[in-house]
Amino acid sequence: MLIDLSSNENPYAPSCKVAEAAIQGLEGMNRYVEPEELHMLRKALGEYCGVGTERILPGPGTGYLLERVLCGLAVGRELVVLNPAFLSCLDLAARLCKRIVRLQLKPPSFEVDWTLPASGPALVILESPNNPTGQCLISREALKSLLKNEDCLVLIDEAGYEYAGKTFMDLIPDHPNLALCRTLDKAFGLAGLRVSWLVCGDAFMKALHMENVCLCRPALRAALAALEEQRAVLEEVKGVIEERERLKAALSQLGLEVFPSEANYLLVRSPRPDLGLLLRKRGILIADLSGQWFSGYFRISIGRPEEHQALATAVEDILRTEEGFMD
Secondary structure (H helix, E strand, O other), rough: OEOOOOOOOOOOOHHHHHHHHHHHHHOOOOOOOOHHHHHHHHHEEEEEEOOOOHHEEOOOOHHHHHHHHHHHHHHOOEEEEEOOOOOOOOOHHHHHOOOEEEEEOOOOOOOOOOOOOOOOOOOEEEEEEOOOOOOOOOHHHHHHHOOOOEEEEEEEEEEOOHOOOOOOHHHOOOOOOOOEEEEEEEEEOOOOOOOOOEEEOOHHHHOOOOOOOOOOOHHHHHHHHEEEEHHHHHHHHHHHHHHHHHHHHHHHHHOOOOOOOOOOOEEOOOOOHHOOOOOHHHOOOOHHHOOOOOOOOOEEOOOHHHHHHHHEEEHHHHOOOHHHHHH
């Protein structure tokens, strides 16, 4: 059986209550989602984030929302991203923006100079925690400095907020040029339904059609049910974090360089640059970063304990046996 530790997915399915809510959402599939239903979701998301409902823009996935931001705000601006950046919207950005500025991440410190990221009006899109390092790479002071420039719009993807426990949500009311993106794909386990949302500062609200929401009823109902189970989700998050640290220790003992992480994945460097290929032959998938970044670096999603045991056994076989060095 294939073990997939490559996609940053939650290894645990949501509760039966959430699944039943999604099924119930199929009733009336011949009818469009009503504004009242969307308001219920926006209200629940606003309460979860501690912001007003008017700032919430839900959508079917983070990629969809980033494309809306690009179409509404990117023309005539430089787009600033970190490199590597796992953003599905970069092809669209290349057509809309003046140019794309890539700030290179270099191990082991991954420090970023945020003082001069662009030469003119800019849109900065970054993840916190960053993918693939798993680290929060912009400080509150650096972000505030960027936001002082009214020509600089900043969108931060906080998909891993529940794992890191860090957010810039409190800055939204006082900084019109800031927006955050959150999702139920990760900690809440709804990746198959794609429920994400923007929390918009005033400049983003003015540029985007906040009432134009695209979401299907099964996803909407599942999202409402999932948000009612926040306590259970956060307890599960604690277990994932504990498992992440156990996996970090196990892989370090086997000779991999494992970097600190605040996310639901680990960045590792292997003395075998073909580690991903050799693991795939053994039925285990991890993300090989050599195509986007440096050779020998891999991102490993946190899965179940038995999957980690299989991974550790395979890594040990690859790194320490004669067969591994001859592959």
